[in-house]
Amino acid sequence: MIKEKIENHPFHPNHSLILTDDHNMERCSTCSRTSFSSHVYQCEEYPECKFRLCRECSSVEPNIDYPGHQHKLCFMEKTEEEDVECDADDGYCKRDFVCDELDRTAYSSILRCVPCNFNIVHLLCGPLPRSIRYEYHMHPLVLTPSVIDSDNNHHESQDEDDEYYCDICEDTRDERICVYYCADCKFVAHVHCLIPQITSALTGSVEDQDLILLSTSSGSDDTDDQVDKNDMTLMDLIQNLTKEDKETFEEHFYWHTSNNVVFDSTCGESHGRQPEKYIFPHSPADLDNQVYKFDTYCNFRRLKLDTNDLEVKVVTVKNYKVAWYLRNVLKSLLEKHGDVIDEESKLSGDMKSLAFHFLCRVIYDKDRTRRRDITEELIREWYGYLKFVRRMGLRIMFLYEQLEKIKRDFVSQIPIRLESEIPNELHQKKSRLQKQIEKVDTDLDKCKEYSSRSSGVRLRLSDYSYGDDEASKLMQGTAEKNA
Incomplete structure (x- = not known):
């Protein structure tokens, strides 16, 4: 049965929400959709309040703890926003490296505190199930901070140039990013290769799930409740x-x-x-x-x-x-x-x-x-x-x-950097500066061209200027009209 009125909804706890059939409203304040298949809720007490809630989102409950935020977060599979910043205090997105794996977990789902407009847009930056089941592997896969294993590596020796791979997609992976791992079989999987399984876990009863946060811990998933x-x-x-x-x-x-x-x-x-x-x-x-x-x-x-x-x-x-x-x-x-x-x-x-x-x-x-x-x-x-x-x-x-x-x-290592890395950086800087110089030269040429074309038809301002007495009379006349 559809509720005509909702009191103390966690997304808008201070005001009551009433059901309306106006489908031409602004976007839903939770999922940001602008088209609705049915009625929507709006704030009853303050018509100028722009909070809107579609029926689909009205049944969503915040139930996921995030240690950097005072309220529970809700997991939403899809939103229509792609310009929201990730508010994870020190998630992977705040680190000083570019990671394709991070981008692959962005915006497919979002963890959100609607009243605070607090959003975790990368699946990798939020709490994840400690272990999950993958239908094509016999053992549970455990969330692990980092896996560097020569048996899972396509090189004989391990150094910083080694490449590591995912056993599901067989694509390379960044060894700094957490993975799901079976230690018995040395089976490693990207987080983004298991999004359907993770989504199923987070949309179900999270009370039955052991969620941990690895994106911000230093190799430890210990969350001491006494803190x-x-x-x-x-x-x-x-x-x-x-x-x-x-x-x-x-x-x-x-x-x-x-x-x-x-x-x-x-x-x-x-x-x-x-x-x-x-x-x-x-x-x-x-x-x-x-x-x-x-x-x-x-x-x-x-x-x-x-x-x-x-x-x-x-x-x-x-x-x-x-x-x-x-x-x-x-x-x-x-x-x-x-x-x-x-x-x-x-x-x-x-x-x-x-x-x-x-x-x-x-x-x-x-x-x-x-x-x-x-x-x-x-x-x-x-x-x-x-x-x-x-x-x-x-x-x-x-x-x-x-x-x-x-x-x-x-x-x-400086001599090695002086041979290649630093010269490359300086060449790139030189190239950027050269482009700036070329742009300035283009603007200067435009100035010269305009000056040359306009010199022959330039108006002689002296022919249209007023003398001092005429200018004074004109100003005085204008002031009298305005008075």
């Missing part, structure tokens, strides 16, 4: 700092928000990859000299914080607050190294939390970045974060030792 989630964001932590602490914090970071933090004019465009700054190391002494030049050239200044990153929700782990997607990193850090801050530290709780957040951020980024994707800019950013962490008194020598190895390895 105390709250509604605070990183920006809230910063705003809660005392005046003295905030001044200290702003010596290391800047950002663009309503509080008008001054832009750091010293943080201009990075020129850290200019080849003339480097030498070719032929001996250990040369390598040491080059590392020194690298350190000298990388004069770490204030780091710019992305405003979107500052709006990420934080959770409390062992009295420290970090971005929710870093909770497993912090737990692992405390288990392995203990509390790396002195008990007698006089830092405020918020400053301690910010220090641990950036420490975990470096560990998180370091662990998920492949060797070939490391850049000077990235190393500079890591050291910039740790400069603040070390000033806060955290004992992080273990991480400095790891970054020192990464830095020396990066520097040792």
